[in-house]
Amino acid sequence: MGDDFAERVLAWYRRHGRQGLPWQVRDPYVRWLSEVMLQQTTVTAARPYFERFLAAFPTVQALARASQDEVLAQWAGLGYYARARNLHAAAQLIVARHGGGFPRRVEDWVALPGIGPSTAAAIVAFAFDVQAPILDANVRRVLSRYHGIKGADAGASHALWAHARAHTPARDVSAYTQAIMDLGALVCRKAPRCAACPIAAGCAFDGKDPPAARRARPERAVFWAVLHDPGRGVLLARRPASGIWGGLWSLPEAPVLNDLPAVLEALGLTGRLGPPSAPIHHAFTHFRLTITPVPVVAAAPGPGVAENRDVVWYKGEGPAPGVPAPVRRLLNRLLEAP
Numbered sequence: 001m002g003d004d005f006a007e008r009v010l011a012w013y014r015r016h017g018r019q020g021l022p023w024q025v026r027d028p029y030v031r032w033l034s035e036v037m038l039q040q041t042t043v044t045a046a047r048p049y050f051e052r053f054l055a056a057f058p059t060v061q062a063l064a065r066a067s068q069d070e071v072l073a074q075w076a077g078l079g080y081y082a083r084a085r086n087l088h089a090a091a092q093l094i095v096a097r098h099g100g101g102f103p104r105r106v107e108d109w110v111a112l113p114g115i116g117p118s119t120a121a122a123i124v125a126f127a128f129d130v131q132a133p134i135l136d137a138n139v140r141r142v143l144s145r146y147h148g149i150k151g152a153d154a155g156a157s158h159a160l161w162a163h164a165r166a167h168t169p170a171r172d173v174s175a176y177t178q179a180i181m182d183l184g185a186l187v188c189r190k191a192p193r194c195a196a197c198p199i200a201a202g203c204a205f206d207g208k209d210p211p212a213a214r215r216a217r218p219e220r221a222v223f224w225a226v227l228h229d230p231g232r233g234v235l236l237a238r239r240p241a242s243g244i245w246g247g248l249w250s251l252p253e254a255p256v257l258n259d260l261p262a263v264l265e266a267l268g269l270t271g272r273l274g275p276p277s278a279p280i281h282h283a284f285t286h287f288r289l290t291i292t293p294v295p296v297v298a299a300a301p302g303p304g305v306a307e308n309r310d311v312v313w314y315k316g317e318g319p320a321p322g323v324p325a326p327v328r329r330l331l332n333r334l335l336e337a338p
């Protein structure tokens with residue numbers, strides 16, 4: 001069964017699969033970087049980031065040597081920043097543990113931060129043609145439909161891994177891995193295109209996916225203090241290392257408007273809050289964030305906040321700090337305004 005399945009998927013891939021992508025090379029560093037970027041990002045969105053990131057850090061040694069700020073600055077806008085922090089930490093471990101060489105075993109990759117079993121398998125399959133099954137979200141959907149596996153419990157997961165193992169061929173592993181990923185992304189999509197599917201004969205899909213656990217995303221609110229000094233720029237504060245946007249630069253914030261003066265005072269600033277601006281909405285996987293920017297009119301003779309490793313003034317000149325997308329949009333608006 002496994003051979004015929006793989007043959008059909010491979011034959012389809014040679015005619016219809018995604019080829020010529022910049023990361024489709026036999027280089028473990030490139031494959032690792034692209035797999036991490038593609039975890040929660042589409043190919044189209046990831047591509048320009050991938051090219052810029054690789055130009056900034058062309059080798060694992062360069063990535064290991066960089067500061068976290070430099071890494072986050074290149075990642076800024078891609079979201080899910082834990083991926084960048086883990087990539088950086090893993091680069092340092094690869095240099096320390098493996099002398100900068102890349103392991104060929106799935107278990108060595110899984111021992112690095114931010115790399116699960118499916119990502120690890122994809123890296124060794126792509127880079128070294130090691131026979132290792134993958135089970136990312138796309139492949140999981142293909143195999144659950146094909147084998148008629150309902151549910152998302154541990155038993156279903158166990159069965160899916162067993163099928164993934166049985167289907168993964170001993171030869172052409174790299175091509176097969178890309179092929180099964182592409183089949184899930186292009187044909188066996190949420191709304192499947194079964195008429196174009198190479199494994200339709202034998203597929204057990206009855207038109208009903210297991211009901212997805214739909215949860216309304218909770219709402220959170222936050223207030224940003226916008227201190228824009230014409231001479232120095234916009235005041236940015238570094239976020240805590242963990243939590244959303246960990247380690248990135250953002251505006252000083254408080255969960256309620258009345259707490260903002262105390263936050264500013266802790267930075268050595270006294271001033272008066274102006275009327276709040278129109279809110280900015282940002283969706284995370286697990287919640288929605290409503291951000292209300294609040295202009296701050298600093299007490300004369302001017303803002304007295306000194307820069308340190310957690311506070312900077314940004315004028316839009318020099319290397320851009322790592323900031324999340326909503327901060328970037330707000331900065332563009334503030335700094336481009338006449």
Ligand code: SF4
Pocket residue numbers: 142145146187188189192193194197198199200201203204205
């Ligand atoms: S036949 Fe349809 S449901 Fe079955 S694997 Fe192919 S695209 Fe998916």
